[in-house]
Amino acid sequence: MKIGHLLARRFMRNPRQKAFRSAVVVIALSVAPLVLITQISHAMIQGIIERFIETHSYHLQVHSLFGDFSDAVKEHIQEVIDVHDTYYEIRSYGLAFSSEGRMSVQLRGISSNLYQSDEGFHKYVSVKPEGASLLEGEIWIGKETAKRLGLGVGDVARILITSIDEFGQHKPRIMRAVVSAIVTTGYQNLDESWVFLDEIWARELLDGWQDYSFLGIKVKDPYYGLENTRRNLQDFLGERYIVYDWIGLNRNEIMSMNSSQGVILFLVFVIVLVAIANTVGVLQLFYLEQIQSIATLSFLGMGRRELFQLYLYMSFWASLIGGIIGIVLGLILTGVIAFGIPKIEQWSVVIIQWIQSYMPFLQLSAVDLSFYLSGIELKITWLSLLGMLIGIVMGTVLFSLIPAWRTSRLKPMQILRKI
Amino acid sequence: MMELMDTNKQKNSLLNIQQLNKSYQVGDSKQIVLKELDFQLSQKESVAIVGESGSGKSTLLNLIAGLDAFDDGYLFSCGYDIGRTKDRELAVYRNIQLGFIFQFHFLLEDFNALENVCMPAWLAGQRNVDVKLRAEYLLEKVGLIDKQRSFPSRLSGGERQRVAVARALMNQPKLILADEPTGSLDAFHAQRVFELMMELTLQEGGSLLLVTHDLALANSCSRQLELQKVQ
Ligand SMILES: Nc1ncnc2c1ncn2[C@@H]1O[C@H](COP(=O)(O)OP(=O)(O)OP(=O)(O)O)[C@@H](O)[C@H]1O
Ligand SMILES: [Mg+2]
Numbered sequence: 001m002k003i004g005h006l007l008a009r010r011f012m013r014n015p016r017q018k019a020f021r022s023a024v025v026v027i028a029l030s031v032a033p034l035v036l037i038t039q040i041s042h043a044m045i046q047g048i049i050e051r052f053i054e055t056h057s058y059h060l061q062v063h064s065l066f067g068d069f070s071d072a073v074k075e076h077i078q079e080v081i082d083v084h085d086t087y088y089e090i091r092s093y094g095l096a097f098s099s100e101g102r103m104s105v106q107l108r109g110i111s112s113n114l115y116q117s118d119e120g121f122h123k124y125v126s127v128k129p130e131g132a133s134l135l136e137g138e139i140w141i142g143k144e145t146a147k148r149l150g151l152g153v154g155d156v157a158r159i160l161i162t163s164i165d166e167f168g169q170h171k172p173r174i175m176r177a178v179v180s181a182i183v184t185t186g187y188q189n190l191d192e193s194w195v196f197l198d199e200i201w202a203r204e205l206l207d208g209w210q211d212y213s214f215l216g217i218k219v220k221d222p223y224y225g226l227e228n229t230r231r232n233l234q235d236f237l238g239e240r241y242i243v244y245d246w247i248g249l250n251r252n253e254i255m256s257m258n259s260s261q262g263v264i265l266f267l268v269f270v271i272v273l274v275a276i277a278n279t280v281g282v283l284q285l286f287y288l289e290q291i292q293s294i295a296t297l298s299f300l301g302m303g304r305r306e307l308f309q310l311y312l313y314m315s316f317w318a319s320l321i322g323g324i325i326g327i328v329l330g331l332i333l334t335g336v337i338a339f340g341i342p343k344i345e346q347w348s349v350v351i352i353q354w355i356q357s358y359m360p361f362l363q364l365s366a367v368d369l370s371f372y373l374s375g376i377e378l379k380i381t382w383l384s385l386l387g388m389l390i391g392i393v394m395g396t397v398l399f400s401l402i403p404a405w406r407t408s409r410l411k412p413m414q415i416l417r418k419i
Numbered sequence: 420m421m422e423l424m425d426t427n428k429q430k431n432s433l434l435n436i437q438q439l440n441k442s443y444q445v446g447d448s449k450q451i452v453l454k455e456l457d458f459q460l461s462q463k464e465s466v467a468i469v470g471e472s473g474s475g476k477s478t479l480l481n482l483i484a485g486l487d488a489f490d491d492g493y494l495f496s497c498g499y500d501i502g503r504t505k506d507r508e509l510a511v512y513r514n515i516q517l518g519f520i521f522q523f524h525f526l527l528e529d530f531n532a533l534e535n536v537c538m539p540a541w542l543a544g545q546r547n548v549d550v551k552l553r554a555e556y557l558l559e560k561v562g563l564i565d566k567q568r569s570f571p572s573r574l575s576g577g578e579r580q581r582v583a584v585a586r587a588l589m590n591q592p593k594l595i596l597a598d599e600p601t602g603s604l605d606a607f608h609a610q611r612v613f614e615l616m617m618e619l620t621l622q623e624g625g626s627l628l629l630v631t632h633d634l635a636l637a638n639s640c641s642r643q644l645e646l647q648k649v650q
Contacts, residue, residue, distance in 0.1 A: 301514020
């Protein structure tokens, strides 16, 4: 072991040594929110992506250039790739209106096997009332649409759609359907204009020029080897079909999420930089605190190099210990917040109901965090935490080079005079 | 004026000081502390430096140790031309050739007695068992082998000073510089520490340069050098 290392380890354990502990605290307190921000934003983005691919884009989509999908194709697909299930969907646009307003909506004619038994769909789409039917003449509408149009379950919704008549003319037409459920994914941007109807009814209803249909596929693992699967399927189906994967389908959303994550990471980087600069500043005090020992060592023959090393070892340990404490602290915070968000909402509902029961004239609405994101699922990104730790340690040691060098240049007499 | 009571100038001396001048800049004025000092010290010799307070005794030791720069003159010590030696080599010189004992013990509070004694060897880059054996041997000699695990804060003044003596001898230095090493001790312990220091220094083949106000101790040395205040 290097003598600088030995000295650093003893000095930092000295109960009178405050600078070292302060440096550890500074690092820990800036790393903790960093961990929180990166973990929460990662979990949020992951949650959003999952909602997109489980409820909207599927993992893969097969589009036919000629609009033909035979059941033979569907069966063949299951032979070629490791498929969970396949679902027909037909999509179109319309204008929903009521006395309270109007808004453009996306009509989604979905397969009964999707809304009845698909795991991912059930996990992320909450249907109220639960177990509502989606028969011919019935629709499920997004929470935001329902709110804006003032529609509730049992109301009749009117939607302007276009279809082509027997002479090949486009003609507008108003479809009427009973709202049998209100749906939400917890992520408003995704579901605000959804109108679900059964695929078979949709096929009869929508034969306008805006419609398109495709075969949605859910695979076993959408995050691993999907590009290969897509290519295999494309090769198998040939030129009559086009196969898309979720990354390609959601490119815009992914890009905007990546850029907002980029902004967060930049902020994080600035926080770390400030923390490192503070730590290095605080560590300079360590030298003053240990001045007597350093003077003693210098007349015992400690050279510049050892003093330089001692300084760097102090930085190394301060940033490593501070970094680890900060990460642990940050993970605890993350856990509290991630599991706390849904709780905050529940409590706020309870509290508001309680208040309103005493003061019914008050119009209060519960904190609605759920429309943004409900029930974050934490997946700790250990690798990024490790990277963060390494970055902080390297940054602190790097920033310490100059003060360490300046300290090591001091002549012993200058040190002795400071006592 | 500063006078030299020493007449036995020797060649091949361990320490050779000629026409040494040292002054301090205090504000605008210059205070001369050492003026044209000549002094030689040979191996296995012990010399007591005496003189009134402020006569420059500590200053002289600092110059010999290469801890401070002098104005002009020559200062050769243990084969080093101190005025022309780079800082890095001076650190090696202090580590290998010199041993220090001060009025205040200057032990490292974060290390126990044994580790404090080992420190000069560790700083020299030695980390083997021999280091520990030698440190134990020295602690045995100063009668503190059973306190080897004690930290300085748990030792008495006399014990700390004895640890400092052992530490000064660790690397078998050629020259021991002692600045009032017994100044903070009572007569009994002062005598004990002094005897140990003398005995061990000579036994290990080193020379001793001792600053003291104690005339009895000064007379126990082979020679005395008296410094006087420059007017
Ligand atoms: N760093 C310094 N800057 C300016 N003046 C100094 C410095 N160090 C010592 N002096 C002055 O030099 C003179 C000699 O000081 P020194 O410490 O060598 O005396 P000393 O003989 O050791 O005295 P004492 O017996 O009291 O220890 C004193 O007048 C002191 O004020
Ligand atoms: Mg003095």
